[in-house]
Structure formats: C-alpha cells, structure tokens
Amino acid sequence: DSGVTQTPKHLITATGQRVTLRCSPRSGDLSVYWYQQSLDQGLQFLIQYYNGEERAKGNILERFSAQQFPDLHSELNLSSLELGDSALYFCASSVQSTGDNEQFFGPGTRLTVL
Amino acid sequence: GENVEQHPSTLSVQEGDSAVIKCTYSDSASNYFPWYKQELGKGPQLIIDIRSNVGEKKDQRIAVTLNKTAKHFSLHITETQPEDSAVYFCAAGRDDKIIFGKGTRLHILP
Numbered sequence: 001d002s003g004v005t006q007t008p009k010h011l012i013t014a015t016g017q018r019v020t021l022r023c024s025p026r027s028g029d030l031s032v033y034w035y036q037q038s039l040d041q042g043l044q045f046l047i048q049y050y051n052g053e054e055r056a057k058g059n060i061l062e063r064f065s066a067q068q069f070p071d072l073h074s075e076l077n078l079s080s081l082e083l084g085d086s087a088l089y090f091c092a093s094s095v096q097s098t099g100d101n102e103q104f105f106g107p108g109t110r111l112t113v114l
Numbered sequence: 115g116e117n118v119e120q121h122p123s124t125l126s127v128q129e130g131d132s133a134v135i136k137c138t139y140s141d142s143a144s145n146y147f148p149w150y151k152q153e154l155g156k157g158p159q160l161i162i163d164i165r166s167n168v169g170e171k172k173d174q175r176i177a178v179t180l181n182k183t184a185k186h187f188s189l190h191i192t193e194t195q196p197e198d199s200a201v202y203f204c205a206a207g208r209d210d211k212i213i214f215g216k217g218t219r220l221h222i223l224p
Contacts, residue, residue: 002159042216043158043214090158098209099210099211100145101207103212105159107157108156
C-alpha cells in the first residue's frame with residue numbers, strides 16, 4: 001500500500017459527459033502528479049501540482065483540468081469525454097516538487113467511456 | 115523533445131534465468147533514473163533507482179547500471195521468479211521533470 005488513495009476505482013460513462021477523479025496524497029507529500037495510461041502507451045504525464053500551485057504541465061488536453069486543494073488532495077476533471085479517453089488514470093505523490101524524487105502511485109481509476 | 119526509449123516491449127524468460135531491460139534517454143541534464151514495477155491491477159511501485167553520480171547499484175536480485183556518456187541505463191534481474199512477472203517502467207528525471215519509458219512486459223515462464 002503506497003499511502004496514496006484514488007476514488008473511484010472504476011468509472012463508466014458516456015461520450016460528452018464530465019467526470020471528476022479524486023486523489024489523496026501520502027501524508028506529508030506536497031506534490032501530486034496525474035498520469036494517463038492507455039493500452040501500450042506507457043505512462044503519459046498530464047499535470048503536476050505542488051502545495052496548491054500548478055508546477056508542470058505535460059500532454060494534457062484542454063478538455064482536462066486539475067486542481068489541488070488546501071488539504072492537498074487533488075481532483076482531475078475530464079469533460080466532453082470521447083471514446084479515446086478510456087484509460088487508467090493514476091495519481092502519484094512525492095515529498096518534493098522536483099522530478100528527481102521517488103513518486104508513490106495510487107491504485108488508479110479505470111475510466112470507460114461508452 | 116526529450117524522450118526515453120525502452121527495449122524490449124515484451125520479454126519472456128525461463129524461471130531462474132536473468133532478464134535485462136534497457137533504456138536510453140536524450141536529455142543530458144537528467145540525473146535520476148528510477149525503475150518502477152507495475153503488477154496487474156495495481157499502480158507502479160519503485161523497485162530501484164540510481165543517481166548520476168553512481169555507475170551501478172544492486173539490491174538482492176535486482177541491479178541497475180548507468181552509462182552517462184552513452185545516456186543509457188539497464189535493469190538486471192537475476193534468478194527470475196514467477197512473482198517477477200509484471201510491467202517494468204524506466205524513467206529519467208531532473209529538477210523540473212521526469213519522463214517515463216513505454217514499459218516492458220516481462221513474462222516468467224515455468
């Protein structure tokens with residue numbers, strides 16, 4: 001158990017809808033990362049927050065947005081969903097903001113868009 | 115842009131044999147090279163990492179080597195066991211980013 005929690009575990013929705021994925025980092029970790037994992041696509045970095053502020057942006061679509069709240073939990077919002085958005089979404093946390101530190105991954109949210 | 119290439123994408127080895135996974139990176143400023151293991155239905159978990167001031171690191175059956183000049187690093191698993199079956203990701207990190215490889219699916223054959 002990494003100490004990172006993600007809810008929900010599974011999400012099934014229809015095209016055009018909007019969903020929110022939630023992540024609680026490990027106690028004491030200030031940094032939260034979001035990744036998308038599709039079949040055979042590895043881990044695609046979406047966005048990073050550190051202590052409430054956006055720190056880095058990866059290949060995140062404009063239809064997607066995220067935020068980190070004062071209690072350090074984070075939410076990833078996906079809107080106008082398309083079939084291609086079906087994937088595993090992972091959240092990871094780390095103590096520091098830099099990319100040269102261990103990240104602890106949550107169990108993921110499996111999103112299915114029908 | 116910067117990228118990390120990982121090979122092979124799939125690897126099957128006989129139980130008890132060794133497995134080697136290789137990665138190359140393009141950003142010479144990278145100074146942190148972790149390896150993550152992802153078991154079915156779970157998130158990736160760090161199994162070993164190495165920093166740029168070290169050429170090799172070992173932890174029981176797992177070892178990682180780094181060649182900074184050639185910009186490549188490798189994961190070596192010796193005496194493979196069934197529980198080693200998983201997807202392995204390499205990554206290259208620096209102060210402002212970390213980039214993951216596409217993963218290697220390792221099958222341990224009985």
